[in-house]
Amino acid sequence: MSKPLIEVKKLTKVFGKNVVLKDIDLTVNDGAIFGVIGESGSGKTTLLKAIIGFLQPEQGAVFYENKNVLDNMRVIKERFGFASQENCFYPKLTVRENLSFFGNLYGMSQTLIDQNTEKLLKFVDLKDAENTLGENLSAGMQRRLDIACSLINNPKILIMDEPTQDLDPVLRREVANLIKRINQAGTTIILTSHLLYEAELLCHEIAILHKGKVLEVGTPDQLKSLYSKNHEIHLETHPGNYQVIAKTLTKGKVSRLVKQGNKLVIYTMYPEVVLKHVLQVIDRCKETLVDVDVKKPSLNEVFESLVKKQ
Amino acid sequence: MKKILTIIKKNLKVLLFRSRVSATVIILGPLVLMLLVGVAFNTSNIFDIRVGTYSDTYSTLSNSVIDGLKEQQFKIVDISSKQSCIDSVKTGDIHICAVFPPNLDVQTEGDIEFFVDQSRINLIYAVLDAVNEKVSFKSEELSTQLTQVLVDNLDNTQRALTDKGGKIENVIKLNTDSKDKLTKAKGDLEDINLWYNLTDVDLLQNYSENINASDSASKTQLSKLKTSLKTLEKQITDLTEKIKVANATILAAKATVGTARDGIGTSNADLTLVKKDLDGVLTGIQSIQVKNVGNIVSPIKTKIEPIVTDARHLNTLFPALIVLVVMFISLLLSATVVMKEKLSKAYFRNFITPTSGFTFVVGTFLSIIIVLVIQLVILLGVLSAFFELDVVIKLWESSFTLLIIGSVFIFLGMLIGYLFNSEETSSLASIALGSIFLVFSNTILPIESIPSTFRQVIVFSPFVMAEALLKKLLIFNATFSSVATDIYMLLIYAIVLFALVLIVQKLTQRNVLLQRFIDKFKRKRAGI
Numbered sequence: 001m002s003k004p005l006i007e008v009k010k011l012t013k014v015f016g017k018n019v020v021l022k023d024i025d026l027t028v029n030d031g032a033i034f035g036v037i038g039e040s041g042s043g044k045t046t047l048l049k050a051i052i053g054f055l056q057p058e059q060g061a062v063f064y065e066n067k068n069v070l071d072n073m074r075v076i077k078e079r080f081g082f083a084s085q086e087n088c089f090y091p092k093l094t095v096r097e098n099l100s101f102f103g104n105l106y107g108m109s110q111t112l113i114d115q116n117t118e119k120l121l122k123f124v125d126l127k128d129a130e131n132t133l134g135e136n137l138s139a140g141m142q143r144r145l146d147i148a149c150s151l152i153n154n155p156k157i158l159i160m161d162e163p164t165q166d167l168d169p170v171l172r173r174e175v176a177n178l179i180k181r182i183n184q185a186g187t188t189i190i191l192t193s194h195l196l197y198e199a200e201l202l203c204h205e206i207a208i209l210h211k212g213k214v215l216e217v218g219t220p221d222q223l224k225s226l227y228s229k230n231h232e233i234h235l236e237t238h239p240g241n242y243q244v245i246a247k248t249l250t251k252g253k254v255s256r257l258v259k260q261g262n263k264l265v266i267y268t269m270y271p272e273v274v275l276k277h278v279l280q281v282i283d284r285c286k287e288t289l290v291d292v293d294v295k296k297p298s299l300n301e302v303f304e305s306l307v308k309k310q
Numbered sequence: 311m312k313k314i315l316t317i318i319k320k321n322l323k324v325l326l327f328r329s330r331v332s333a334t335v336i337i338l339g340p341l342v343l344m345l346l347v348g349v350a351f352n353t354s355n356i357f358d359i360r361v362g363t364y365s366d367t368y369s370t371l372s373n374s375v376i377d378g379l380k381e382q383q384f385k386i387v388d389i390s391s392k393q394s395c396i397d398s399v400k401t402g403d404i405h406i407c408a409v410f411p412p413n414l415d416v417q418t419e420g421d422i423e424f425f426v427d428q429s430r431i432n433l434i435y436a437v438l439d440a441v442n443e444k445v446s447f448k449s450e451e452l453s454t455q456l457t458q459v460l461v462d463n464l465d466n467t468q469r470a471l472t473d474k475g476g477k478i479e480n481v482i483k484l485n486t487d488s489k490d491k492l493t494k495a496k497g498d499l500e501d502i503n504l505w506y507n508l509t510d511v512d513l514l515q516n517y518s519e520n521i522n523a524s525d526s527a528s529k530t531q532l533s534k535l536k537t538s539l540k541t542l543e544k545q546i547t548d549l550t551e552k553i554k555v556a557n558a559t560i561l562a563a564k565a566t567v568g569t570a571r572d573g574i575g576t577s578n579a580d581l582t583l584v585k586k587d588l589d590g591v592l593t594g595i596q597s598i599q600v601k602n603v604g605n606i607v608s609p610i611k612t613k614i615e616p617i618v619t620d621a622r623h624l625n626t627l628f629p630a631l632i633v634l635v636v637m638f639i640s641l642l643l644s645a646t647v648v649m650k651e652k653l654s655k656a657y658f659r660n661f662i663t664p665t666s667g668f669t670f671v672v673g674t675f676l677s678i679i680i681v682l683v684i685q686l687v688i689l690l691g692v693l694s695a696f697f698e699l700d701v702v703i704k705l706w707e708s709s710f711t712l713l714i715i716g717s718v719f720i721f722l723g724m725l726i727g728y729l730f731n732s733e734e735t736s737s738l739a740s741i742a743l744g745s746i747f748l749v750f751s752n753t754i755l756p757i758e759s760i761p762s763t764f765r766q767v768i769v770f771s772p773f774v775m776a777e778a779l780l781k782k783l784l785i786f787n788a789t790f791s792s793v794a795t796d797i798y799m800l801l802i803y804a805i806v807l808f809a810l811v812l813i814v815q816k817l818t819q820r821n822v823l824l825q826r827f828i829d830k831f832k833r834k835r836a837g838i
Binding site for chain 2: 015055086089105149
């Protein structure tokens with residue numbers, strides 16, 4: 001069993017009259033990818049910045065290996081890496097120069113900087129662009145460079161604030177893969193995201209944050225089991241006259257119907273019965289089946305469920 | 311040290327090598343500035359100065375003064391009335407209005423009036439100086455002519471007196487001779503003895519009577535003898551009488567000659583006194599050493615001479631110009647670099663690295679110093695190559711001084727950078743501060759024109775101190791030890807400002823990031 005690396009205890013942070021974080025209790029285990037999900041403005045970034053000691057809480061404390069981070073800033077700075085929502089590097093320096101610059105600020109030897117740079121360039125797949133100016137990189141490459149900069153000091157913990165924000169689906173996948181590889185290399189990761197499916201895919205453990213409070217913490221499966229008994233039937237037909245199909249469905253067996261793009265999502269506790277019924281109805285309604293998929297409930301549903309309770 | 315070098319390398323790359331605009335401004339900026347300034351001020355003349363003139367009646371003298379002004383590149387504008395002339399100064403059509411008294415000549419009472427726009431005080435002093443010089447020249451010319459007449463007269467008097475002095479000397483000599491002769495004549499007269507003994511004639515009579523008694527000689531003969539004797543006696547008596555008269559006359563003449571001698575003696579004494587007086591006057595005239603008319607007119611000549619041999623504006627402006635460039639470059643560059651760093655997204659990453667604020671401050675400072683040195687090398691190179699300005703005088707001392715001056719302004723700029731929150735406000739603050747330093751210095755107006763209470767503060771302005779220091783070093787060739795106090799003062803400024811920068815950086819770094827974060831948080835909360 002992995003040991004706790006970071007413990008957040010009764011953390012409260014206030015900006016003026018706004019209570020941004022209230023009595024937060026969290027434990028991040030060594031080697032895990034810990035996700036903090038929540039809506040925009042829920043306090044995710046504030047939590048991360050309190051963890052690295054940038055923000056001083058009004059109440060409570062953050063402990064790294066049982067030491068208060070605020071009393072051990074030097075250690076925290078040396079052992080933590082932080083990838084912000086924005087790309088924190090110099091656009092007028094090349095990829096290699098940025099890595100070398102931040103390596104030097106960490107007081108690393110030139111040999112170690114060179115070694116780490118080579119390793120990271122390959123790791124984040126920027127070797128071919130090592131002499132390109134930061135500003136000339138694509139959005140995905142910039143994000144990867146930023147992550148590389150936050151890894152230059154071989155951090156024990158990497159904190160990532162919305163790592164896939166503003167990226168297109170292809171780049172998001174690219175970055176998600178990178179995060180996994182970083183974690184596999186032994187780095188504990190704490191990340192925030194408002195993209196729930198992404199967190200679900202990446203994180204070992206997730207905390208759901210809403211209006212400064214942690215609503216629930218657990219593995220994605222734990223959360224889904226706790227808060228949703230439904231399955232999702234994703235149905236796509238042509239010409240897509242879903243209103244007719246919907247009318248035929250028995251209300252007692254279907255919890256909810258949502259149209260998502262070209263698809264109809266049917267939430268039900270009885271997926272087999274409903275699916276059988278739907279397939280029969282399609283013929284009668286003169287619809288042609290294009291695609292059908294049955295999924296377990298997503299984190300999205302859990303989140304919505306939890307937020308609704310609030 | 312390694313961290314500082316890394317920061318310097320990064321700053322230089324960002325400032326010089328990676329941004330064409332920055333590099334162009336940094337390298338070409340001072341180059342263009344110097345070329346422009348050099349071309350503009352590499353002369354001692356004042357160009358395109360228009361002098362308006364008015365007189366009810368122009369005289370030869372006033373025309374002559376105007377011709378003098380024309381010779382000195384002034385454009386002369388003849389204006390129809392005094393008021394129009396004054397109004398033209400107000401509207402800026404002319405720079406100075408000269409009103410000549412009607413029929414100006416040497417005997418005219420009244421001054422040539424100059425009307426100037428005091429708001430252009432720096433120009434006016436220069437123009438007035440130049441115009442005055444021309445007018446003074448004419449005035450001196452006239453004065454010389456007048457004085458020449460006086461001196462000529464004096465010279466003639468001297469010659470006449472010298473001549474008369476000789477004549478008086480002759481009179482004295484003649485008088486002396488006369489006196490001598492009279493004295494001699496008196497002596498001779500005194501030596502004449504006309505006295506005779508009448509007893510001898512009686513003896514001759516007695517003898518005749520005896521002959522008569524003893525000898526029966528012809529009575530007739532004897533009678534004749536007797537008669538003759540009687541005649542003789544009578545003649546002698548007459549002679550005696552005459553001699554008596556002569557004797558009396560001689561006595562009288564003797565008295566007269568004595569009197570004359572005394573008179574001549576007195577006259578001689580008087581003439582001696584006159585000669586003595588004349589000699590005194592002559593000696594006095596001869597003792598006038600300055601016989602040159604020009605010297606008499608202006609015994610103490612005033613001539614405005616530059617205290618350095620090269621009187622080009624560029625040369626005299628050089629220290630102020632260098633300090634000005636150093637001040638603005640340092641202020642703006644350091645404020646911009648600090649502000650760019652603060653606004654950079656990498657600022658947060660820098661903050662979370664184990665690198666102290668001191669390292670960043672020193673790194674930034676040294677980066678700007680390097681850029682400043684590059685600019686100064688370009689700047690001095692241009693001045694030296696194109697305008698033949700000797701910039702290597704006291705090279706090491708000047709470089710050291712410039713380094714301290716630069717440091718003061720760099721730290722001031724950094725302070726502005728750390729205190730302000732946007733690039734615009736920090737640039738504005740830097741320019742404003744630079745302008746304040748510039749306005750309250752000797753560059754635009756002499757600080758002597760400022761009230762003394764205020765002036766006592768202004769003399770401690772780093773710009774004023776720096777300018778004065780560099781002037782002493784470069785123009786007056788002062789030794790390093792003689793300006794040590796000024797250097798120590800600037801060093802103290804630099805140290806105090808460095809400490810302030812460290813404090814402000816420490817206080818503001820977290821706040822800047824925090825404020826940025828809070829603003830972003832509020833925007834998110836508000837759903838913007």
